[in-house]
Amino acid sequence: MRHSFLSIARNxxxxxxxxxxxxxxxxxxxxxxxxxxxxxxxxLSTAYHLARDHGMRRVAVLEKGWLGGGNTARNTVTIxxxxxxxxxxxxxxxGIRMWEGLSRELGYNVMYSQRGQVDLVQTWAKLRDVRRRxxxxxxxxxxxEILSPAEAKARVPLLELDAQARMPVLAATWHPTAGxxxxxxxxxxxxxxxxxxxxxxxxxCEVTSIRRAGGGVAGVETARGFxxxxxxxxxxxxxxxxxxxxxxxxxxxxxxxxxxxxSEPLKPVLDTIVNIPHLATYFSQSxxxxxxxxxxxxxxxxxxxxxxxxxxxxxxxxxxxxxxxxRRVRMLRQWAGSIDLCHDxxxxxxxxxxxxxxxxxxxxxGGFKAIPIGGKALAHLVATxxxxxxxxxxxxxxxxxxxxxxxxxxxxxxx
Amino acid sequence: MxxxxxPHCGPRAEVEFLCAGEPVARPDASAPLDGAALAAILYERDxxxxxxxxxxxxxxxxxxxxxxxxxxxxxxxxx
Numbered sequence: 001m002r003h004s005f006l007s008i009a010r011n012x013x014x015x016x017x018x019x020x021x022x023x024x025x026x027x028x029x030x031x032x033x034x035x036x037x038x039x040x041x042x043x044l045s046t047a048y049h050l051a052r053d054h055g056m057r058r059v060a061v062l063e064k065g066w067l068g069g070g071n072t073a074r075n076t077v078t079i080x081x082x083x084x085x086x087x088x089x090x091x092x093x094x095g096i097r098m099w100e101g102l103s104r105e106l107g108y109n110v111m112y113s114q115r116g117q118v119d120l121v122q123t124w125a126k127l128r129d130v131r132r133r134x135x136x137x138x139x140x141x142x143x144x145e146i147l148s149p150a151e152a153k154a155r156v157p158l159l160e161l162d163a164q165a166r167m168p169v170l171a172a173t174w175h176p177t178a179g180x181x182x183x184x185x186x187x188x189x190x191x192x193x194x195x196x197x198x199x200x201x202x203x204x205c206e207v208t209s210i211r212r213a214g215g216g217v218a219g220v221e222t223a224r225g226f227x228x229x230x231x232x233x234x235x236x237x238x239x240x241x242x243x244x245x246x247x248x249x250x251x252x253x254x255x256x257x258x259x260x261x262x263s264e265p266l267k268p269v270l271d272t273i274v275n276i277p278h279l280a281t282y283f284s285q286s287x288x289x290x291x292x293x294x295x296x297x298x299x300x301x302x303x304x305x306x307x308x309x310x311x312x313x314x315x316x317x318x319x320x321x322x323x324x325x326x327r328r329v330r331m332l333r334q335w336a337g338s339i340d341l342c343h344d345x346x347x348x349x350x351x352x353x354x355x356x357x358x359x360x361x362x363x364x365x366g367g368f369k370a371i372p373i374g375g376k377a378l379a380h381l382v383a384t385x386x387x388x389x390x391x392x393x394x395x396x397x398x399x400x401x402x403x404x405x406x407x408x409x410x411x412x413x414x415x
Numbered sequence: 416m417x418x419x420x421x422p423h424c425g426p427r428a429e430v431e432f433l434c435a436g437e438p439v440a441r442p443d444a445s446a447p448l449d450g451a452a453l454a455a456i457l458y459e460r461d462x463x464x465x466x467x468x469x470x471x472x473x474x475x476x477x478x479x480x481x482x483x484x485x486x487x488x489x490x491x492x493x494x
Contacts, residue, residue, distance in 0.1 A: 241462035252458035254436060255487070300417070300434035302487050303464045308416040310430050343458040399454040 002107055022188060023195035028202050031228040032060045034382055035220055036235055037207045037243070039063035040072040041183075042360050042367065043235035044190035044201070045375020046382070051197035053376070054383035059199045060229075062222060064206035068187025071237050071367065074305075074337035076260050076294040078273055078284070079369040080117055080178035081142050082133060084408050087393035088346065093142045094390055095373035096177050102372060108189030110181045111287070117178035117273040118147070118156055120322065122167040126278065130173050147172040158269055158323050165321070167278060178273055180284055186371060207236075209246035216355035217247070233358045233382050238303060238338035240361035249353045252343040252399055253362055257298040257307035259315075261334040263326075265289035279318030290332060293319065297339065297365065307336045339364050344404035349377055349394040350387070358382050359396065417490060423477045435470040437461060438482065466493055 011018050034050055036043045039061045050056040061067075079099055081092035103109050121127050130146060137144040152172035153159050161169055191201055206223045210232065219228035234240055238255045266289050275282035280296040295315025298307040312334060320327050342348060342362030347370070352359050360378045363370060377388035387395060393405055417429040437460050442448060448456075467487045473479050484493045 239464070241460070242464050245461070250455070250459040250461060252454070252460065253462055254460055255462055255464075299429075300485075300490075301436060301462065301467065301469070302490055304488060304490050306490075308429055310416055399458045400450040402450055402453070404458070 003109075022192045023201055026200040026202065028205060028222070028224050028227060029058075029060065029200065030226075031219070032200070033058040033229065034231040034233065035059075035227060035229040036061045036233045037220065038070070038235040038237070039067035039187075039191070039201055039203065040070050040235060040237065041068065041186055041190065041371035042363070042374050042378070043233075044068075044187055044194055045371050046233055046235060046360065046378045047199045047201075047375075048190050048194040048197070049376045049379030050383060051194055051199050053379055056383060057198040059194075060227070061194070061199060061201045062205045062207050062220065062227070063201070063203045064223075066203050067191050067201060068184055071337040071339065072183055072187050072371075074260065074335055075183060075365075075368045076282075076284070076292050077180045077183050077368055078117070078178065078282070079112075079181060080175055080273075082117070082119070082137065082144055082173070082175045082178070084129075084133070085346075085393075085405055086136055086140075087405070088407055089137060089140055089142065091373060091377075091390050091393075092369060093137075093140050095370055096142075096179075098372035098376070099179070099181065099369075102181075102186075102189070106189035106193045108185060108192060110185045110189050112179060112181040113287075114177055114179035115272050115284070116174060116176040117275060118152060119173040119175070119275045119277060120152065120159075120169050121171040121173065122169060122276075122278040124170065127171050130171070134173070143176050145174045147174050156270065156272060156274055158325055159274075160322060160324050169322070180273065180286075183368065186368075190371075190375070207243065210243055210354070210357060212247060212354055217357040231356050231358070231382050233360065233378055234352075235360045235378070237340045237361065237363060237367065240340055240359065244352070244359075247352070247354050247357060251348070251359075251361060251396075253340050253348075254301045254343075255303055255338050256300065256341050257302050257305065257336040258294075258339045258365055259298070259307040259311055259334065259336040260292065260294045261312060262286070262293070262332050263291040263329045264332050266291065266329065276318060276322060279321065281315040281318040283319060291326070291329065294365075297341065298336075303338050305336050305338050341365075343399070345407040346405040347374075347394055348396050349374065349381065349391050350396040351381065351385075352396065417492070419471055419483060419492065421473045421476060421479060422481050423479055424473065427473070427476060431473060431475040433472045433474045435472060438468065438470050463487060
């Protein structure tokens, strides 16, 4: 059912009892044209684009838990394009353009709010780097300005400028097209739109291994038995290495915990995203009034989806050093996700050594922003066999060619 | 916070250490290395889900390097 003013009014009059299911709960078929493993944002977006852009209808998304219940539900929803490398900037800039029309395209309000991002600069080296980034981003049409400390203070009045601080704020950057969105709504919107085009989303169906036939992929073994497909796309973030091992290859990926936390709800105090790269913390205020705060990744590999307290303490301490007005704010919730950190902090969107098996992994701390463009690019790769024109820098072969693309603009490696 | 047992200093807080991840065997210097073999050594990891042997460095203590086996499903350090 399409959401419109009329449909909402009609359902309001009937006590909201007439809404149909947003997506089906289809039985698992023995074979599909393509299988997407993992019903997070990337998996659902990939299935949506396979159906919409490439006309594939016999597509299944297999999910071990419930859709959107993994890292899609655990991230801090920051959407931005101020990356270090030019191909990354191009890729994420196109991602922002897709976000801008996403609610209309899906017919589902993803609550996209382009509220901008302020990054505080506390070293001269960083100031030189952001000047270069400003020039590169300008060539791509991405607005990115350098602010004086006073201009940053005007943009974020909570900021306390202390010239005697150990690392005083030298400047700031302003990225007005950065924003946030509602993570659940993104998963639900893509699920609903993909389902409407005939994609089967099968939840509670864990993929346990990849079955090969010679050099190619034959299908996947699941908790409910074998499912055949000539094309399989892995969108399982932290567990990519576990499934890759069942197909007989390794990845340049480590799985580490990344924590986030929210404060008690406050009156509106902050209308942008604030990032403090030198102190490894960033935060924004949600529509409910909670401060949503992220820190650095924990320092050891783990699938446990929990981290150490000192990481929380470091992030909060860093935030309070520049925003002392928040020192009496109490924290409400804390959680961790398991992120798939690629060796060069650039994701892998690539064919694998097994023919027909494609990978979308290594998104690390930055996967949420790439859900629309990542799904579109992976669908292009799965359907045509060739990389998307904007994603040629994301191939796995870059490592064997000695050309890793070191990014530094992620929550795990923040300068 | 994890408690890591240094072979010299005993159990200490995680913040004294640096985890260097999976040990990687040094390649045979006399054998030729192509790009794929070099990538396997430099970048690829087993990324085990379960008991995981890893290198830790007592950075803010005795500065020893040693191996720890830790279960990456629940972070429990195994004997």
